[in-house]
Amino acid sequence: MPMLLLENAKPNKINAHTTLSAVIPSIILYEPSFEGWLSAVFYIYSKRLQDHAGLQLYAQDNYVPSLIDPAISVPSDTDHAERVLKTLNKLLGRSGMRQILWGFLSEKQTIGITLFEVVKYAITYPNRDVMEDLGNLHVLELAQIVKSVGREKHRMEAFVRFEHTTQDIYFARIEPDFNVLPLIGAHFHKRYQDQDWAIYDVHRGYGIFYDKSKGTPKHPTPLQTITDIDEEVLRHPASIHSPEEQRYQHFWQGYFANVNIKERKNPRLHRQYLPQRYWKYLSEKQVLSNAEHLQKRR
Numbered sequence: 647m648p649m650l651l652l653e654n655a656k657p658n659k660i661n662a663h664t665t666l667s668a669v670i671p672s673i674i675l676y677e678p679s680f681e682g683w684l685s686a687v688f689y690i691y692s693k694r695l696q697d698h699a700g701l702q703l704y705a706q707d708n709y710v711p712s713l714i715d716p717a718i719s720v721p722s723d724t725d726h727a728e729r730v731l732k733t734l735n736k737l738l739g740r741s742g743m744r745q746i747l748w749g750f751l752s753e754k755q756t757i758g759i760t761l762f763e764v765v766k767y768a769i770t771y772p773n774r775d776v777m778e779d780l781g782n783l784h785v786l787e788l789a790q791i792v793k794s795v796g797r798e799k800h801r802m803e804a805f806v807r808f809e810h811t812t813q814d815i816y817f818a819r820i821e822p823d824f825n826v827l828p829l830i831g832a833h834f835h836k837r838y839q840d841q842d843w844a845i846y847d848v849h850r851g852y853g854i855f856y857d858k859s860k861g862t863p864k865h866p867t868p869l870q871t872i873t874d875i876d877e878e879v880l881r882h883p884a885s886i887h888s889p890e891e892q893r894y895q896h897f898w899q900g901y902f903a904n905v906n907i908k909e910r911k912n913p914r915l916h917r918q919y920l921p922q923r924y925w926k927y928l929s930e931k932q933v934l935s936n937a938e939h940l941q942k943r944r
Contacts, residue, residue, distance in 0.1 A: 671718040673717035674689065674695075674701070674702070674720060675703075675718065676719075677720075678706060681724065682721075682722045687765060688730050704756075705758060737769065738768055746765075748791075748795045749792055752791045752792075757791070764776065798822050807929055816838070817846070817886075818843070819846055819848050820845060820848070835866065842857055852872065853872045895929045899929065
């Protein structure tokens, strides 16, 4: 069986969740990062566990300990992850690796298993375009997941609402179903190079920040990752709104209330194109229930 370029592989130091070291683990736990998952794939092939029946991969933060199935935690290893990544790039190409990465960002509980089965299929048949073989149930499942992630990415790019703050930073909160923040950064980085802005994923507790002062139009500064946001700001963003932002929201809410034609309301169609789960962070949606004071009398 083809191997993952694992010549001279050195065994990892692992934390065993079972004292029976001779027992073949049926559950491999990886650190909740793409590098962690790649390291787990390396470990499986280095230990020749890829054909072990019932083998499962789970992120450590998604695993519920079992008294029956032996589990082993595999630490992240940059060198091992890079070697696996290099091999997968050769097997799957840029498009295939995009699907692997987008699938991982879905954060589905069983995504580690699905991705491993796709990778195992690609390694077993290196001359086959496995990502096009939708007859394989794992490839089909991954394709469906990637489609959902892509839809969420597109909606986030459309529905992000920046709010101008007293620090002259345009700040936006999001709470997507999938971890699409790494995918939408390039969209805003390309379009908003003349201002400071930040997008924060409330659910996952991190965000991205663009500082225009550290770049030029020809060489814009790279995005920075941020994690420390005042909880009070997240709960009450209006507390840092600039006067301009307050006026803008008032005018925008007034426009939204007046442009609506009562006789042509179609709530079902409206929710189809703008799902209700996004309304929480849309300024125009915050006063719809009592917008009469903004409406002009006709």
